[in-house]
Amino acid sequence: MSDDGIRQTEEQKKRQRKRSVAIGLAIAGLVLLFYVITLVKMGPGVLNRPL
Amino acid sequence: MSLADYQDRRLDAVAHGGQGDVGDYLALLKPRVMSLVIFTALVGLLIAPGGIHPVLGAVAILCIAVGAGASGALNMWYDADIDAVMSRTARRPIPAGKVTPDEALAFGLTLSAFSVLVLGLAVNWLAAGLLAFTIFFYAVVYTMWLKRSTPQNIVIGGAAGAFPPMIGWAAVTGTVTVESIVLFLIIFMWTPPHFWALSLFKRGDYEAARVPMLPVVAGEDATRTQILVYSVLLAPIGVAPTLLGFASLVYGVAAAVLGVAFVWYAWRVYARREGDAARKAAVRLFAFSLVYLFLVFALLLADSVVARLIAGGWL
Numbered sequence: 001m002s003d004d005g006i007r008q009t010e011e012q013k014k015r016q017r018k019r020s021v022a023i024g025l026a027i028a029g030l031v032l033l034f035y036v037i038t039l040v041k042m043g044p045g046v047l048n049r050p051l
Numbered sequence: 052m053s054l055a056d057y058q059d060r061r062l063d064a065v066a067h068g069g070q071g072d073v074g075d076y077l078a079l080l081k082p083r084v085m086s087l088v089i090f091t092a093l094v095g096l097l098i099a100p101g102g103i104h105p106v107l108g109a110v111a112i113l114c115i116a117v118g119a120g121a122s123g124a125l126n127m128w129y130d131a132d133i134d135a136v137m138s139r140t141a142r143r144p145i146p147a148g149k150v151t152p153d154e155a156l157a158f159g160l161t162l163s164a165f166s167v168l169v170l171g172l173a174v175n176w177l178a179a180g181l182l183a184f185t186i187f188f189y190a191v192v193y194t195m196w197l198k199r200s201t202p203q204n205i206v207i208g209g210a211a212g213a214f215p216p217m218i219g220w221a222a223v224t225g226t227v228t229v230e231s232i233v234l235f236l237i238i239f240m241w242t243p244p245h246f247w248a249l250s251l252f253k254r255g256d257y258e259a260a261r262v263p264m265l266p267v268v269a270g271e272d273a274t275r276t277q278i279l280v281y282s283v284l285l286a287p288i289g290v291a292p293t294l295l296g297f298a299s300l301v302y303g304v305a306a307a308v309l310g311v312a313f314v315w316y317a318w319r320v321y322a323r324r325e326g327d328a329a330r331k332a333a334v335r336l337f338a339f340s341l342v343y344l345f346l347v348f349a350l351l352l353a354d355s356v357v358a359r360l361i362a363g364g365w366l
Contacts, residue, residue: 008069015072022073030165033110037173040106 068151075144079127079155080120080162087344088119088215094348095219095234098297098355103223107174111222114170115215117162118182122211124159125190128152130198133260139253159190170222178222185214199261202268209242210235216348233291237347240285244278244317245340251275251320251333271329275321278336282317286310289347302354306347313343 008016092115096108103111127134127145135146144150150158163186171179193208213235220231250257250264251274257264266274289310293303316336323332360366 012070016069018073019069019071019076022076033113033169036106037110037169040104041173 068154070148071144071150071154075149076158078144079124079150079158080117081123081126082120084123084212085116085119088212089116090345091234091238091348092116092215092219094352095216095231096222097219098351099220099223099231101223103174108222110173111170111178111219114166114174114179115182115218118166118170118186119215121159121162121166122186122189124155124162125186126194128155128159129190129194131155133199133262136260137253137256139256174222175225177225177227178218181214181218181221181227185211185218188214199263202263202265204263205246205265206243209239209246212242213238229295230292230297233288233295234351236288236291237285238344240281240288241340241344243281244285244313245337245344247274247278248320248333248337248340252330252337272324275324279314279317279321282314286314289343292351298351298354299358302350305350309343309346313339316340 089112093112096103096111127143130140131143131145131152134140134143140146145152145155163183167179167183167186170182189208189211193204193211197204197208216234216238217227217231220234221227224231247265250266251271254264254266254271258267265277286307287310289306290303292298293300293306298306316332316339319332320329320336323329357366
């Protein structure tokens with residue numbers, strides 16, 4: 001990597017890690033949310049479909 | 052901070068970006084405004100006739116909360132220049148140089164899109180449409196257009212804050228009815244005296260930012276008159292749920308007492324125009340206005356719970 005690129009300080013790296021964790025948790029939360037919404041909206045019918 | 056300082060910091064932040072902590076992004080969502088939105092939306096959802104699956108009800112509230120937060124982020128993106136010169140808002144993430152305007156814009160737009168789509172897919176598209184309209188109304192009609200151009204900014208812009216209980220109601224019923232319009236009107240009429248009371252004791256801030264708030268443009272006396280007028284209009288609307296038959300007489304009496312108290316506080320603001328007494332009267336009206344809105348909606352909720360318990364034979 002060339003020297004004129006952006007160099008992050010330790011503090012900036014720490015914040016970036018925290019933001020990454022927060023985004024990861026938000027995505028995991030969305031997956032769970034969509035899963036639960038699907039179950040609630042389709043009920044037991046979620047399994048009752050032609051394969 | 053002067054505008055030049057703000058520009059310097061902004062350029063600095065633009066050059067680097069990626070400085071914000073998770074807490075800065077949460078601050079973009081205006082958590083205190085969001086708490087009021089969640090509460091009023093929840094009341095709208097719980098007192099609406101019929102029912103909604105508890106999980107879908109929770110999803111609806113989550114979407115309304117995130118949508119409200121998203122419009123807060125869009126507001127901070129657009130208003131960063133005036134936020135920087137007002138003491139109340141100078142430490143917000145963008146003027147403080149922690150989040151760049153572009154980051155705030157992307158954050159606000161992403162959350163707006165997700166909140167509306169999830170509400171539409173999971174609950175219904177009328178509620179999602181109302182949420183989309185609310186975000187548009189707050190970010191575009193209020194923030195970009197009215198706030199800097201007319202002293203009536205608060206009156207029309209207040210509609211954005213009045214929609215959440217209507218969205219909650221629509222999430223359950225799939226309709227907009229007279230009842231949900233009354234919930235809307237209570238907040239709509241409450242907003243001007245609430246914010247004008249604030250602007251009376253924060254007048255210097257708005258002057259510095261050149262925001263045409265009523266006390267700056269029309270003077271404090273005209274503001275006091277308008278506060279009183281809106282308070283007098285608000286009091287009977289607070290009682291309307293009883294008059295229209297969707298709340299009990301007990302609620303009606305309590306709402307009437309609260310309405311009279313509101314007018315009394317507004318009258319004190321009207322009557323005391325000089326010095327410390329005037330400032331104290333404005334601060335007290337501002338504080339009471341928060342109590343008023345909380346109690347009116349809490350009473351509506353309690354009233355509805357009791358009515359359902361009686362109908363179900365529990366009481």
